[in-house]
Amino acid sequence: MFGITLFMVSLIIFFVFQLLPGNPAQIILGLDADEQQIRHLEQELGLDKPAVERYIDWIAGVFQGDLGESLRYQLPVSEVLADRIPVTTSIAILAMVLTVVIGIPLGILIARTDGKIISVFLSMITQLGISIPSFWFGFMLILLFSVTLNWVTSFEYVAWSDDFFGALRSHFLPSLSIAISNIAIVIRYLRNTILDQRKMDYVRTATCKGLSERAVLYGHVLRNAFIPVITIIGLITADTLGGSIIIENVFALPGLGSLLIQSITSRDFPLVQSMVLYIAVIVLVINFIVDLLYKLIDPRIRQKG
Structure with a gap:
């Protein structure tokens, strides 16, 4: 298949x-x-x-592993992509790490404090995060951290092999720009699924057995709530890869973003086709991993399989 x-x-x-x-x-x-x-x-x-x-x-x-030759660069496509793919991939991976590390705890927090001031405040913030495009966040982060506070230098790329902390600084703002909207999506979706699960009969049964609210949440509710959330995270991961291509142009990073625009402008079909095919393969692999995670989390799916 x-x-x-x-x-x-x-x-x-x-x-x-x-x-x-x-x-x-x-x-x-x-x-x-x-x-x-x-x-x-x-x-x-x-x-x-x-x-x-x-x-x-x-x-x-x-x-056969031969992607053809770039019409513009007169080099094998694999060589042209070898320098660009690590940039785009590392930004996307860091963005997903930020999404999961920040989004899941905040989603659980909002669900546990549903109806309280902190929950209402965070819900308003997440609505803004979903509504505003990532490239706008990129410009605002540059304005705040680079221009105003002068904490980091924008438009400077440092490879991980050259300087780990320098690379982290150069990757952090682009990754955060992508992650903000993704974090908002994960928070809202996880909150809704947790609240829906807490209305189920098994939660009332566990509560009647004397389990604490914390034990019910982390021992039962989250396991079921994560099943639909994994789907969202899978979709977000694929979208993050595409989003990083746009953000690269905002931060002037030498990734697939600038290369894709240049290739389309010059009608470098072998190079464009290979980049789109690469993204398609990543999306298919992510969907396959999501299916595997379903089986690990939900034993009912394993039995059907």
Whole structure:
């Protein structure tokens, strides 16, 4: 099933990009190039072949680990992506760590204090977090921490291999920009599921047996409440990867974001296709992991399987 889905995704990716206007050979050579030069470059790049033949060549290369050659950089796509993927991936991972570490405890806190002032206040904050786009948070964080407080330097990228704490500083604000809205989603969703679970019969039964509210919450309610929340976290993880591409442009980071925009502008189809395919594979893997977590948390699913 995974292979069929990936094949369909690759098919859609390839032929959708063939519909984009613009000739890559014309863009590479410039407006002053004559027709003969354009045709010669199209032959060199294989752009004169039928679309079906080019797709077969591309997908056959993908299965062999060959993503083709970038039309713009004249380098193997794998080499171009090797420098960019770690940047985007590390931002997305740090954003998800912040989402889980902050979102889950606050979601439990709001559920436990439902109806109190702190719960109402945090609910209002989460509504703002959901409503405001991540790139706006990025600009505000730059204005606050870089311009006003001068705590960190914006538009500076430090690799993890060069300086761990320097890399953490350069990754933190972009990751926090993405995580804020995700944290708000997790908080609200976890609060609602906990409140729904507390109305179930098994909670009343556990309470009648003399278990404390804390024991019922952490021993029974959270286990069931986490099942739908895992779905949301899975969707958020996939969305975080796409969100990091936008945030990279706000913070001028050398990740997939700037590369994707440059590749689309120059009609570098092999590079764009490979980046979109990479994101699609990550999403499929995340969905697979979510399915595994379902079985670990809910024994009823294991029995059905």
